[in-house]
Amino acid sequence: xxxxxxxxxxxxxxxxxxxxxxxxxxxxxxxxxxxxxxxxxxxxxxxxxxxxxxxxxxxxxxxxxxxxxxxxxxxxxxxxxxxxxxxxxxxxxxxxxxxxxxxxxxxxxxxxxxxxxxxxxxxxxxxxxxxxxxxxxxxxxxxxxxxxxxxxxxxxxxxxxxxxxxxxxxxxxxxxxxxxxxxxxxxxxxxxxxxxxxxxxxxxxxxxxxxxxxxxxxxxxxxxxxxxxxxxxxxxxxxxxxxxxxxxxxxxxxxxxxxxxxxxxxxxxxxxxxxxxxxxxxxxxxxxxxxxxxxxxxxxxxxxxxxxxxxxxxx
Ligand SMILES: Nc1ncnc2c1ncn2[C@@H]1O[C@H](COP(=O)(O)OP(=O)(O)OP(=O)(O)O)[C@@H](O)[C@H]1O
Numbered sequence: 001x002x003x004x005x006x007x008x009x010x011x012x013x014x015x016x017x018x019x020x021x022x023x024x025x026x027x028x029x030x031x032x033x034x035x036x037x038x039x040x041x042x043x044x045x046x047x048x049x050x051x052x053x054x055x056x057x058x059x060x061x062x063x064x065x066x067x068x069x070x071x072x073x074x075x076x077x078x079x080x081x082x083x084x085x086x087x088x089x090x091x092x093x094x095x096x097x098x099x100x101x102x103x104x105x106x107x108x109x110x111x112x113x114x115x116x117x118x119x120x121x122x123x124x125x126x127x128x129x130x131x132x133x134x135x136x137x138x139x140x141x142x143x144x145x146x147x148x149x150x151x152x153x154x155x156x157x158x159x160x161x162x163x164x165x166x167x168x169x170x171x172x173x174x175x176x177x178x179x180x181x182x183x184x185x186x187x188x189x190x191x192x193x194x195x196x197x198x199x200x201x202x203x204x205x206x207x208x209x210x211x212x213x214x215x216x217x218x219x220x221x222x223x224x225x226x227x228x229x230x231x232x233x234x235x236x237x238x239x240x241x242x243x244x245x246x247x248x249x250x251x252x253x254x255x256x257x258x259x260x261x262x263x264x265x266x267x268x269x270x271x272x273x274x275x276x277x278x279x280x281x282x283x284x285x286x287x288x289x290x291x292x293x294x295x296x297x298x299x300x301x302x303x304x305x306x307x308x309x310x311x312x313x314x315x
Contacts, residue, residue, distance in 0.1 A: 001157050001189045002028040002051060007060035009046050020046040022213040024060070028191060030156070033183050035204035036193040037294065039306055043213040044193040045085070048161050051191075052082045065157045078106075081150030081158040085165065091134040095126055095145055098134055099152055106153040113152070120148040123185075124178055140171025144178060151182075158182075160192035164199065172196070176203050197294040197306060209298060216301050221294060228300045229292035231266030235259050235273070236286035246282050266290075 004026040011018040021043040028034055036044050049055035051064050053073035061068065067075030091098055096117060103113030121130050124144045129137055134145055143163055150158055163179065164172040180203055183190055194200055200207050201221045209217040209224075217224055236258045237243040247254035250273060252261030263269045266289040274284050298306040 001030045001032070002026055002062065002064050002191065004051065004062035005060055007047070007050060007062055008058050009043075009050060009055065010058045019213050021050070021057075024213075024215060026062070026208075026215070028189060030189055031183070031187045032206055033180070033190045033204050034192070034206045034208060035200035036191065036208050036210060037195075037197065037200050037298075037306070038193075038210035039304075040195075042210040044210055045161055046213075047210070048082075048159050048191075048193060052080060052159055053077055054082075065155070078153070079155055079157065081153070081155040083146045083150040083158070083160045083163060085161050094131050094133055095137075095148075096121065096130045098145065099148055102149045103152045108153060116152055116154070117148075120151055123182070124148050138171065139167050140175055143167065143171075143175055147175075147178070147182075151188075155188070157189045157191070160190065162193050162195065164194065164196060172199070179203070197298075201294050207294065209294075209301065211298075211302055217297065224297045225292040225294065226264065229296035230262045230264045231269075231292060232290050232296065233261050233263060233266045233270055233273070234288045234290075235261070235277075235284050238283060238285055242282045245280075246277055246284075249277070249280065249282075 004024055007021060007024040007026070009021040011020055024047060036047070038044050046055065050057045051062055051069065053069050053076050057069070061070065063069070064076045065079035067079065069076055093101065099117035099120065100113055103116060108116070121127055124147060126141070126144055126148065129141055134142060137145065147160070147163070150160070160179070164175050167175065176199060179190060182188055205220060207217070207219065207221045207224060208215055217228065219227070235246060237246060238257070240257050243254055243257045243259050247259045250259065250261050252259050270287060270289055274287065277284055295306050298304070
């Protein structure tokens with residue numbers, strides 16, 4: 001559904017050169033739900049904008065929904081849906097009229113547009129607000145309108161740029177239910193960007209991590225966590241001296257009277273370590289064991305925490 005080869009975008013602004021995306025190779029199969037993760041400025045939006053023909057690449061090629069982005073941008077646009085960051089917010093028309101206008105814009109006939117608008121209002125649970133002005137809706141409702149607008153012409157591929165940013169946790173969960181449901185019932189391929197690691201982890205079947213314009217990981221969330229991060233076991237000792245001795249035996253990070261160790265399988269390692277340490281006269285007074293997160297994956301790959309960067313950017 002999407003193949004990109006060495007896609008690159010370099011911006012030149014005010015005498016400065018920004019390598020926004022460098023040599024991006026990408027392959028997305030029909031029906032996949034892919035989450036594109038990365039810190040602010042990683043190049044996610046630029047990638048989406050190139051794939052949706054809104055921005056010409058500096059070099060490289062891509063074929064999207066069967067059409068070449070350089071040679072047939074109109075073909076790409078007619079086959080895809082694109083929901084940018086916060087698109088419908090300022091619209092003054094009523095929800096239903098907005099959908100009708102979008103259908104007409106996409107070249108659909110009046111009858112077909114009306115039927116399709118009704119279908120989307122129903123499936124995205126917009127019935128109660130269909131006659132209200134888009135401007136007056138809540139953030140979550142507006143995002144659902146955005147998605148309906150992106151889907152009016154029945155695209156087989158939908159791009160969503162940060163669909164849930166700025167929503168409260170309840171609206172985020174609700175929006176995701178709709179996205180997952182859409183994928184399940186229509187088989188639409190969905191390629192979205194998000195800052196929310198938990199969302200990508202739970203809902204996408206495939207996660208691509210981008211940093212400084214390059215894809216640095218591409219797999220299922222489970223595989224990435226297993227391969228790159230592992231479980232994290234924290235052991236607490238009666239003294240810093242004991243903790244230091246334990247760290248010398250097991251490795252890991254030593255902080256005061258506790259140590260933290262990454263291991264592929266904490267369930268199995270933990271009882272063994274406690275036994276071995278005990279035999280060496282190092283008594284473990286408390287132990288915790290935590291499954292890895294995608295943030296641990298990002299940390300393992302870059303030495304930085306995506307969560308902290310996201311929080312700093314949102315502040
Ligand atoms: N039109 C532009 N002119 C100059 N630089 C740009 C332009 N658009 C993006 N950039 C730069 O390209 C880099 C990638 O930006 P991009 O918006 O693709 O990142 P992103 O991963 O989508 O970030 P965010 O999560 O904040 O939306 C950044 O350094 C950004 O400042």
